[in-house]
Structures are given as structure tokens and as C-alpha cells.
Amino acid sequence: MRHTWRWFGPVDKVTVQDAAQAGAEGIVSALHHIATGDVWPVDEITRRHEAIKAGGLYWDVVESVPVSEDIKTQTGDWKTHIANWQETLRRLSASGIRTVCYNFMPVLDWTRTDLRWEMKHGAKAMRFDLNDFAAFDIHILKRPDATQDYPDWLLDAAAKRFTEMPDAKIVALSRNIGAGLPGSADGYTLPELIEKLRSYHGVNRERLQQNLIDFLSEVTPVAEDVGINICAHGDDPPWPLLGLPRILSTEADYAHMLSQVDSRANGVTLCTGSLGARADNDLPFIANRFADRIHFVHLRNVTRDTDTVPCSFFEDEHLEGGTDMVAVIAALITEEARRRKEGREDHTVPMRPDHGQEILDDLTRGAQSGYPAIGRLKGLAELRGIERALSHGRFGLGKNNAELGAL
Template identity: 60%
Template sequence: MRHTWRWFGPNDRVSVDDMLQAGVQGVVTALHHLPTGEIWSPEQIALRQAQLAAMRDGAPSGLEWEMVESLPVSEQIKTQTGDWRDHVSNWIASMRNLRAAGIRVICYNFMPVLDWTRTDLEWRRPNGARCMRFDLIDFAAFDIHILERPGAAQDFPEDVRDAAARRFADMDDATRQQLAGNVVFGLPGAAEHLTMADVRDLLQTYAPVTDAVLRRHFHDFLEQVAPVAQDLGMRLCCHPDDPPFPLLGLPRVMSTEADFAERMAAVDLPANGITLCSGSLGARHDNDLPGMMRRLGDRVHFLHLRNVRRDSDTVPASFFEDEHLSGQTDMVALIDAILAEEARRRTAGRDDWRIPMRPDHGQDILDDIGRGGQPGYPAIGRLKGLAELRGVELALSRNHRAA
């Protein structure tokens, strides 16, 4: 695997120097400050590349912008409303500009409204570490009693509704505001941060967008962008839904292996690929991550390796972001499947045989606590995860070399 690291730009509390000292081989970033739907100009792309190229003291870092995460797909594209066709054209123009700058892989998602959803961004673990958590009862309290979404109560089982009502009643105003802020945190590092009014307005725009409609709109998008990516020699990789089950009455189209297979078959080109995120997909008990890697590995263009622990095997379920080698995904088996796919690609002569990976998220530990970094993206917690993942990779790679 090629070890990469997500960086949110010059305002990120984790610096270029920090990344370099962590031993990463490449950087995953995006132009988070640009509004969704705008063209990423050659000048803006070059500026970000220059920012990565230097350490604090001006010495060359040797790091390069290797992958984009994310080039946002606007809500207009997902709903096919307003100037969505212009947004698709701008997305393609941005893709061309990125390729001209030497960048060949773009991660994106097709989740309605929110990139990811958690109810607690600093959940305390018994050892004092902090992590992100999705609590189904808290989310139901938000959806039913804070957002007051019409029909929300019908989306939860009776026991969850009753527990949510009790929990909401026990919350003070500050706790309710904190919960709302956590749920609608919005796009990580992006220019937009959603208010409650924004969420209500966006939900209204999705009223006519059923699961089948969103799938059709996704396929329409792929039919326009994937052939261009193929011609440019680029790889597109869609990130799964996070969490991988319906929320806020919105459709989900990238939550299971069947979803991934259907999206790949819709536009059957090598450029139309997958970001295999073990944390997002692991929030469902019925997602077999090592098996998905074995069966879909030909189209996996990017890996997010992290782990979660579910409170139950229901769908949906509460979960928290565990340490990288803990949780309920067998990370050793998953990395073994990844190395087998890389060996197969290398034998086939593919130039993309080494799959880029980043240690996704991480628990806040040691000096991460109080640093005020991007939720889920601590320096030391990710460094610990990367070191553990490297150790597993090194141990297993000897077996694959021998094979």
C-alpha cells in the first residue's frame, strides 16, 4: 500500500512538518475553501501544491498532492435541480485541471446533505482518549425533537422513540445545542457549515428524490464524468455512505456491497471505482470487508482503514470509532486481502498495483487532546494507527512475496 495522509490545508492544526515526521509518502487534500460547484483553477491547484512542498523553515518537504478528497458533488447535481448541468461541467473542468497538474485520483461521495453524521465528536473512552460516536438514541432525539422533521418518529422503532423522548427531556439547552451542532457539523474543512435552517431547506429539496431517483441521478453523473476520467487516465473512487444506513428520511445508495456493484456496473469502466472505507462500511454488521476487498478489489482505487465498534447488530446501530486494530472489522484479514489484490495487479502489469491508503480518523490521545484539530483527524492518534497498520502490512507482505 502507499501510505498517505489527509490534510485540510494551511489552517490544519496538523502541519506539513507533522505529516513528514509521521513518515507519510503522499498527501490527500482538497480546495476546501472553494464553494461547491466552482471550478478548481490551475492557479488554486498550484498554490496548494506549493503549500505542501515546503516545511515551516522553508526546507523542501518532498511531499506531493497525490489524491483529491474530495471534489464535492453539489446538491444540485444529486437532485438535478437549478444549474446542475453547469456544476457537472465545472466538475469535469476541475478534473481536467487536476490531471494537468499531475493528480490522477479523485475521491468523492454521493451522500445527500451531510458528508458524515455523528452525535458526539469527543466521546470519552475509559483510558481518557476521545473519539467520535454515533448514538442512535441521541440521533432520534435530534431528528424528532430538535429538528422536528415531519414523519421522523415513524422512522424509528417504538423503543428508540421512547428512549429518545426521555433523553431529550433530560437535556438542558446547552446539551441540545451541542447535539445539533455535532449532527450538522457539515463538510469537514469545507467553506459551508450548515445551520438548522439550511438542513430543513435541503431536506425539502430532496422531498421528490426517492432511492430510485437518486440512483438514476448518480448514474447520469457517472455517464458524464467517468468516460472523461477514462480518457484522461484518471481514477474516480466513490466513498460509501457514512453511516451506511438511511438518516433524516434521505435515500442512501452506497451502503452495501450490492450498492457498490450496481454503481460499477452502471458505467463499466476501470476509471469508475471505489473508495473502500472500512470504518464507514463497518458500521453495518452485514458488510464483510475482507470479502468485499476480494470480490470488488479490481476497482478499489483508494483505501480508508479505520475501525468501529457497534453496540448491536441491528441496522441502524450505535457505534464508536475504535482503535485501528480493535473494533469489529478484522483488519489483519482485510490487509491480507489488499496485499493479495496488489500482487494480482502487479502480476497483470497494472501501473496502479500499489493502492493508496490513509489511516482514517483516529482517537485523540496525548497532546491531541485540547489541540482543537479537525474532528477525527488528530496527529498522534492517526500516527499510532498508521504505525499499527504498517506493522500488519510488513508482517503479511512476507507471505505474499513468498507466494
């Protein structure tokens, strides 16, 4: 795999040189300052390439070209936004980009109730607390009909949690849940969030699925023409939130998306952390089933409080948690060997150590939540060690697959 590192641009407190020192071979970035729905300007794309190159690496993957709410609901300027998305693909391809990640989560991107939850050993991790989230939805946001989406036991727990919640916690919870895409300046106040939720009136799960297929039917042919693989990131967490459907939460969801637009250019961003928040998602099986269409990989692990759906969970160390990371990496190495034998140009799959706990000097750096320097360095080193061992010519997969020696 090609080891990459997410960088949020010049505002990022973790630099490209830091990434290179951590062992990254390439950078994952995006133009977060460009408004969602607009075409990315050529000069801005060039400027980002140059900034990354100046740090000693190259821009390998775009994460993300945001999909507007208009596209997801097929309202407003959605057709213009699709045309702009297509043009952005053309411009990115002309600049050398071959992989573009996106998501189709309505209103909220990845959602956590606590961005710096303190572990027993003093490290800080991101956490999704189901009681906190329900307390926010029912008692802080006061979403109409919110109580209908929760069982009685959770209604009681959320009410108790809210009565014990200090004002500072209420403010932090509202800020964390209402945040926009990582690295962007987007975000919602409580009234804005309610208004956004209203814009999805009448958009049920089936309609949102169809809107995704309609979007892919328009952009995938352009991706094929310009030599870009587009890859959908899963829902995070992988279940409905705030009364909104989510449609990329399970193996079945991905199978539906891939079958409806059956092109190699239409693929998967395999995020082991997002899918791993559900106990019924078997990540090694999913990695094997969709191996041919996996274009980008996020490797991280979560520990669930329970195996129910939904549940509370926190972001654990990369080799801990509920996902068998060794088995997932083994599936990816095997797929890369198959692609090389087939002669595919995209035989090397870019991966990045996704998120990371804040440890050591991370605790005072103040980097983007979930993207510390040392925590990700530790994760990348561990993941790279597994890959190197599994692909060694004398051991593991390499012993039975001579072609893996090229790794």
C-alpha cells in the same frame, strides 16, 4: 500500499511536516475554500501543490471534489455543475493528480452525534448515538413525519433522552449533525437543514441511484481521457438519515454502481469504518470482490453497540472493532501483486489511516475532529506493521507469492 495522510490545508493544526514525521509518504487534500459546483482555479491547485511540497511531501489524492446537491437532485444548475466537475478533473490531471475521491450522500456528509466522546482511558473518539440522533431529528429539528421512521422503542428512548438533555448538549448536537464536509466552512442551521431536506422531495432511493449513474456516465469518460481514477466513498453511517435515502451502504450498492458504469476509471474508495458500521458488511469479502476497482483506501475500525441496522457505534482503535483489518490488508496486498503482474500503472493503492482517537498531546492541540496527529500516527504505525509482516518474503503472503517481495 502508498501511505498517505489527510491534510486540510494551511488552516490545519496538523502540518505536512507532522505527517512526514508520522511516516506518511503522500498527502490527501482538497480546496475546501472553493464553492461547491465551481471549477477549481489552476492557480489554487498549484498553490496547494506548492504548500504540500514545501512540507516535504507530494499531493497524491484529492479528497474530495464535492458533488453539489443540484447534481444529486438533478435540479437548478446541475448540468453546469457537472461540466465544472469535468473541467476540474482536467485541471487536476494536468497538475499530476491521478486519484479523486467523492461521495454522493444527500445533504449530510459523515454524521456523528459526538465528536469527542471520552473513553475509559481518557482518549476521545467520535461516536454515533442512535438515541441522540433520533432525539435530534424528532424533538430538536422537528422534521415533519420523523416519528414514522423510528420503531416505538426508539421513539420512547429518544423522548426520554431529550427530556434529560441540557441546553449545551442540544447546541452541540445541532452543530455536530449540521456540519458540512470535513475541512469546509459549510454547515446548516436548523431552518437551513429543513429547507435542504425539502429539496429532496420526490427523490427516493431508486431516483438517487439513477442520478448517481447519470453523473458517472458524464464524468467517467473524462476521467478515462485524462488518466484519473474517480472513487466513490461509502455512506457514513451506512443507512438512511433524516428521511433521506442512501445508496452506497452495502456490497450490493457498490456492485450496482460499478456494473452500470463499467469502467476501471469508475471505482471504489474502500472505507472500512463507514461500511463496517453495518454488521452485514463483510469487509474482507468486499475488498476481494471489488479489488480490481479499489482506487483508494481508508483504514479505520468501529465498535458497534449492537449488530442491528441502524445502531450506535464509536470509532475504535485501528486494530480493534468489528473489522478484521489483517484480512482486509491481506486482500489489498494480493491485489497490488496482481496489478504489478498485469503491468498496471496504478498497481500501488493509496491508503490513509482514517480518523483516529485523540490521545496524549492531541487532547490539547484542537485539531479537526477525527484527524488528530498522534492518534493517526499510532494507527498508521499499526497498519504499516501488518502490511510489512504480510508482505515479507519469508512469512505470510510473501512466502507463497514471490512477486510480493517488491513491496
